[in-house]
Amino acid sequence: MAEKMLQFVRLAQQTPDKREAAARRTDFNEIYSRFEPARAAEQASRCSQCGVPFCQVHCPLNNNIPDWLKLTAEGRMEEAYEVASATNTFPEICGRVCPQDRLCEGNCVIEKGFDSVTIGSVEKHIVETAFENGWVKPPTPRVELAQSVAIIGAGPAGLAAAERLRVRGYQVHVYDRYDRVGGLMIYGIPNFKLEKDVVLRRWKQYEAGGIQFHLNMEIGRDITLAHLREKHDAVFIATGVYKARDIAIPGSELPGVVAALDYLTASNRDNLGDRVPAFEDGSLNARGKHVVVIGGGDTAMDCVRTAVRQGAASVACLYRRDRANMPGSMREVNNAEEEGVRFVWLSAPESFEGAGKVAGVRATRMHLGLPDATGRQQVEPIAGSSFIQKADLAIKALGFDPEDLPRAFGEEALAVSRWGTLKVDHKTMMTAMEGVFAGGDIVRGASLVVWGIRDGRDAAEQMHLYIQHKAAMALAAE
Structure with a gap:
């Protein structure tokens, strides 16, 4: 256990062991091993606990990084997980695929001369420890609500929204055109950066929490957006962007x-x-x-x-x-x-x-x-x-680039920007259609997993406010 923080003055930056290039060229396994607990605590203790944590400021989720670093340094791992998961739906995925060199670690105040804290690897260590000890629980609500929501797209934005809304008690239905949950986390990101079991275990956990998945279900082909609007109290579009940009050359x-x-x-x-x-x-x-x-x-x-x-x-x-x-x-x-x-x-x-x-x-x-x-x-x-x-x-x-969603969904009322992304009210995240929200890449363009998580969590909050307001207005009209 670390006695105090600010150990960057005596401890050098270390990352988990990385497999030799000759070995990792031959398979698709992740290239970084996990920290040993003692090594994770040492590296976490390098944090300076600065008054204005630039790592947190430059994280799209504003994760409480100094707090869970300190808890890790003190060996308080369950508390570290609770803090990490309070703001991040998938800290184990962000710890693997986030470009920390451009975000949290790249803005660490001890970067110059001492090298930054290895934030991503500590984050991964925290959550893997939590899974091993059974601290990660399915998203089960205290009270079941009658209202239901439809989420179109089972990528990071859609799953983050699903988890938040399920915890609040809503009946959550996720529709995706693929045969597995995860979107680009499954079919876009290679195993050597993100092993698929890491994503698939969340899928099973969410099913155990009562989230219902409707796979191989394409909106506009197998079911209409109009039908989803009739069936559910709110809809969240989080389909991502899959249309490849081309280059006009012979x-x-x-x-x-x-x-x-x-x-x-x-x-x-x-x-x-x-x-x-x-x-x-x-x-x-x-x-x-x-x-x-x-x-x-x-x-x-x-x-x-x-x-x-x-x-x-x-x-x-x-x-x-x-x-x-x-x-x-x-x-x-x-x-x-x-x-x-x-x-x-x-x-x-x-x-x-x-x-x-x-x-x-x-x-x-x-x-x-x-x-x-x-x-x-x-x-x-x-x-x-x-x-x-x-x-x-x-x-x-x-x-x-985005696909032509208004045409694909059969809903010309969906307004798009000049870039082809869905237009939303950036305060409420609602599209031009009443009760239909959108977030993630389909709104901001091709971006990072961590931004998708942020949008999904924000959209879930706005959808909750919308549904509760609609319910209160209906009650007042009776």
Whole structure:
């Protein structure tokens, strides 16, 4: 047990042991081990307990990080879990997939000169300890309410809202078009970052708490939004964004040019034991191929590291800016480089080359020019600098856009922004349709799991206020 905090002056930063690159290239297991209890307490004791905790300020959930670090340092693990779970529906998932280097750890006040507290790894340790000791309970209410809610989408936003509303006593029904609960946490994020059992155990726990899941159920195809509005007292749309952004260059139609989510979904389904014809026939499998991934975000990092594990002959990542301007997590970039991925910085694709099948990506060298109106340096092509990067499989990881939800749901009354995301009143999170709320990526655009959790929790509170107000008005009218 740590006697006091502020131990950063004598204890160096340590992360949990990371598997050697040669070993982790061969499987999809998580690459970081768990902290031993004594090591977790030591690292937690490095926290300075500052008066203005920037780690908490820069966390989308405003997690009480200094408090649960102190409790961990003191060995009070059950209390640490209670504090961590009070503001975060899935702390075990955030501890694994959040870009802590851009959020809590990146804003730790002891970062300069001493290195930040390893917040994410301690968070993971807290919750895994809680699961092992049976402290994590299904979301059961004290009083059952007659009102019911419909949640469309079983990703982080939808599940966070479901948990909060169930605890309040509502009859919660979650509708999802996939066959498993979790959304991109299951089919988008690879196992080496988030093992699927971590998500699936929450699904079973939520079922035990009385949340009802309706899977393989697509709104607009199997059931209408109008029907859900009639059946339930409020509806929350949390479908996420799945439409891949494309790049309008010659050769995009060539076999072997694929979208990132199609590729990652095939890999994740294979790891889950599903039969995936496109994986088995090699069209969505990198084994033995020269792979080129286009993009610089976290999805691109997921693709390059998946290709390595599938046994690709080579893996290159083309990004039109330099390392300093990479939008993805630097930790993921470093892990990818350790595993043998080659980054081709300041390179923009011009076309996909090949006769009947992709054989390479023609790209041009770029240089950083003057800053634009946002302050970010513009990228400009260097004349005569074209080159071809060999590719048997080219993966476009350029981000995601919303689908045309008003048309898909058969409800033209759903208003959308100029970006195609759903418009909501940002105070109430209600859409243009009475009693229909929305949050997560379908409102803010492709974002982080932690922002989805935040939106789901906030939406649950607004839905509760709406339902109770409606009930009070009905009672007053009698």
